[in-house]
Amino acid sequence: MSAATPSVPSATTRRVSARVGAISESATLAVDAKAKALKAAGRPVIGFGAGEPDFPTPDYIVEAAVEACRNPKYHRYTPAGGLPELKAAIAAKTLRDSGYEVDASQVLVTNGGKQAIYEAFAAVLDPGDEVIVPAPYWTTYPESIRLAGGVPVEVVADETTGYRISVEQLEAARTERTKVVLFVSPSNPTGAVYSEADSEAIGRWAVEHGLWVLTDEIYEHLVYGDAKFTSLPAIVPELRDKCIVVNGVAKTYAMTGWRVGWIVGPKDVVKAATNLQSHATSNVSNVAQVAALAAVSGNLDAVAEMRAAFDRRRQTIVKMLNEIDGVVCPAPEGAFYVYPSVKALLGKELRGRRPADSVELAALILDEAEVAVVPGEAFGTPGYLRLSYALGDDDLVEGVSRLQQLLGEAKD
Incomplete structure (x- = not known):
């Protein structure tokens, strides 16, 4: 074997199995954890990462x-x-x-x-x-x-x-x-x-x-x-x-x-x-x-109340995102996520940086706007962002307003 040939770990030297070592960390949970850590450190981060209803479990x-x-x-x-x-x-x-x-x-x-x-x-x-x-x-x-x-x-x-x-x-x-x-x-x-x-x-x-x-x-x-x-x-x-x-x-x-x-x-x-x-x-x-x-x-009364709130937030977030040049956000018909395309923003200058992909754009958004979103790479399609609208109305509006301000600065 030549000096240039990379060695492959043997079964006796490999510390973590190849099967488990190949697993990626859950991107959505990772984004949520980072957002919570930043909030705990005193930063006013708004998290759109985790798909988790903001309502308490019903009392009954x-x-x-x-x-x-x-x-x-x-x-x-x-x-x-x-x-x-x-x-x-x-x-x-x-x-x-x-x-x-x-x-x-x-x-x-x-x-x-x-x-x-x-x-x-x-x-x-x-x-x-x-x-x-x-x-x-x-x-x-x-x-x-x-x-x-x-x-x-x-x-x-x-x-x-x-x-x-x-x-x-x-x-x-x-x-x-x-x-x-x-x-x-x-x-x-x-x-x-x-x-x-x-x-x-x-x-x-x-x-x-x-x-x-x-x-x-x-x-x-x-x-x-x-x-x-x-x-x-x-x-x-x-x-x-x-x-x-x-x-x-x-x-x-x-x-x-x-x-x-x-x-x-x-x-x-x-x-x-x-x-x-x-x-x-x-x-x-x-x-x-x-x-x-x-x-x-039980009955579905509590579910109906949550669904009405999600629907209201859905309409708000879709409208606000589509007001940003370079963002295309179809209206979702279910769940509590939007998945806007941000392809038109990639490569443009934002606060002295030019994000080449949606991973870099999501990192820039967290750094500059203190808003946590999940890049499309996590879901198999680069060039998109996922935002959960399962969060309070005020936080939703504040978070997307920050996105509007930041992404509105994009220039060639």
């Missing part, structure tokens, strides 16, 4: 958790797959909200949506299996696929199509190795919502080619205007034997910190994922599960 859910703390039966191990009463309630909630009838044996309760996503992919993927991933994508999807041994294959949509991919794009990406297609509506990071007709077309395409579908429905209740949430296995019944639904209480009920999600799918896949969880984490916190039981069993 908190009270259910308090009572659970006092009940000795919840001080012990419970079934790894979830409390039976919560699994039954999730099945009932799935029928109520999605029109999709499932049995409690088709439900696995997980430690948040991220564990649900990883375990779902781990249950169906073998090494080298490909997963079609629409981009812009949430940062965790490709990492979970890789951890499970799969290969993410990106299909990119942009603002010209409202960030929605077509069946033609999916077909162009399909190979002999394709096993799963990821479907997310409403979408993080773009807020895109697929029509029922487009959703059905994608579902039927998957059925035609014998593909699995993993559909993330975490934002199901956060849709605005004329947009309508549709659940793929409800509108394409033929898909049900190869469809895994991921959901949770985090976004709908302002319960991000409670860490309760779930998988709904075919019994054999749910059983396999449950076996995995039995070794990885065992049962989800019983107190959090009882809180989730109160959430999914």
Whole structure:
């Protein structure tokens, strides 16, 4: 071996496994952590980074958790797959909200949506299996696929199509190795919502080619205007034997910190994922599960109030961003994010700097305007920024006003 040939660490000298060492840090959580650290140091940073409702968890859910703390039966191990009463309630909630009838044996309760996503992919993927991933994508999807041994294959949509991919794009990406297609509506990071007709077309395409579908429905209740949430296995019944639904209480009920999600799918896949969880984490916190039981069993009044606030903020942020020269911000139809294109600002001079990409632009914005945003590179599409509007109205207006002032100074 010549002196110029780089050495490859051997299994005995590598300190961190190649599999885990290849994982990137969650960009959204990293931005949020940096913003919070700066605020703690006394800087007036406004954070648009984390997708976290600014509302408290509704009181009746908190009270259910308090009572659970006092009940000795919840001080012990419970079934790894979830409390039976919560699994039954999730099945009932799935029928109520999605029109999709499932049995409690088709439900696995997980430690948040991220564990649900990883375990779902781990249950169906073998090494080298490909997963079609629409981009812009949430940062965790490709990492979970890789951890499970799969290969993410990106299909990119942009603002010209409202960030929605077509069946033609999916077909162009399909190979002999394709096993799963990821479907997310409403979408993080773009807020895109697929029509029922487009959703059905994608579902039927998957059925035609014998593909699995993993559909993330975490934002199901956060849709605005004329947009309508549709659940793929409800509108394409033929898909049900190869469809895994991921959901949770985090976004709908302002319960991000409670860490309760779930998988709904075919019994054999749910059983396999449950076996995995039995070794990885065992049962989800019983107190959090009882809180989730109160959430999914209750009415949606609190959800409606939060959705009205998000809708108001959505309209404000879209209007204000589109007033900035060089920014193009489509109106999202769901979730609580905007995903404006800032391509026209790249390379322009701002406060003595010329950001070459959206990573550099996001860093400049944090330094100069004390506003935290997430660059599009984190979501697979450079040239964009993601801003969550799940923050107070006053902070939202102040933060975007700072962006207007800073970005309005851009010059050639």
